[in-house]
Amino acid sequence: xxxxxxxxxxxxxxxxxxxxxxxxxxxxxxxxxxxxxxxxxxxxxxxxxxxxxxxxxxxxxxxxxxxxxxxxxxxxxxxxxxxxxxxxxxxxxxxxxxxxxxxxxxxxxx
Amino acid sequence: xxxxxxxxxxxxxxxxxxxxxxxxxxxxxxxxxxxxxxxxxxxxxxxxxxxxxxxxxxxxxxxxxxxxxxxxxxxxxxxxxxxxxxxxxxxxxxxxxxxxxxxxxxxxxxxxxx
Numbered sequence: 473x474x475x476x477x478x479x480x481x482x483x484x485x486x487x488x489x490x491x492x493x494x495x496x497x498x499x500x501x502x503x504x505x506x507x508x509x510x511x512x513x514x515x516x517x518x519x520x521x522x523x524x525x526x527x528x529x530x531x532x533x534x535x536x537x538x539x540x541x542x543x544x545x546x547x548x549x550x551x552x553x554x555x556x557x558x559x560x561x562x563x564x565x566x567x568x569x570x571x572x573x574x575x576x577x578x579x580x581x582x
Numbered sequence: 583x584x585x586x587x588x589x590x591x592x593x594x595x596x597x598x599x600x601x602x603x604x605x606x607x608x609x610x611x612x613x614x615x616x617x618x619x620x621x622x623x624x625x626x627x628x629x630x631x632x633x634x635x636x637x638x639x640x641x642x643x644x645x646x647x648x649x650x651x652x653x654x655x656x657x658x659x660x661x662x663x664x665x666x667x668x669x670x671x672x673x674x675x676x677x678x679x680x681x682x683x684x685x686x687x688x689x690x691x692x693x694x695x696x
Contacts, residue, residue: 515672515687559625572625
């Protein structure tokens with residue numbers, strides 16, 4: 473059974489203090505790993521898709537990386553508007569649906 | 583391009599009632615997936631429809647059902663509501679099957695069962 477865990481559960485950073493979020497997964501053949509951002513009361517917003525180990529993608533202050541067992545979402549010099557819950561999801565070679573992790577709740581203080 | 587829309591945004595029902603939620607996907611998208619989100623269980627997959635056919639189903643009881651129309655709009659129905667059905671119900675659309683293409687989520691319908 474596919475499983476996704478995320479750590480830490482919650483993270484508080486000062487504005488400008490860089491850090492990383494972790495997503496560890498167990499899947500029968502990874503077809504894709506997805507990062508989403510979710511603001512309170514809203515649906516998840518797509519950030520990145522990673523397909524193979526060694527792949528990296530960047531968008532503004534965010535950079536996602538992928539290994540065979542985990543993915544990291546690096547946040548460089550975060551701003552208060554980066555505060556949100558960050559969700560990781562995987563899809564395997566056999567299933568057609570996504571399995572989501574529990575998320576990391578990020579708070580960036582001014 | 584308009585995003586995924588869901589109606590209603592908020593709903594209050596009592597135990598035993600039934601409810602129907604609606605989702606309009608992004609124009610051109612043929613796949614609609616439904617998810618339940620609760621603080622305790624997180625985001626859980628309910629089912630996916632593609633070209634009016636249910637393609638995948640998560641581990642939810644038969645009280646949860648859905649359908650998709652020829653214009654790709656989808657409805658989800660929950661019968662005999664239970665207190666534990668209180669949740670944010672999200673739908674997501676994609677241009678291909680959910681596992682093959684990026685999913686874009688709607689704002690959700692928040693259901694409260696009293």
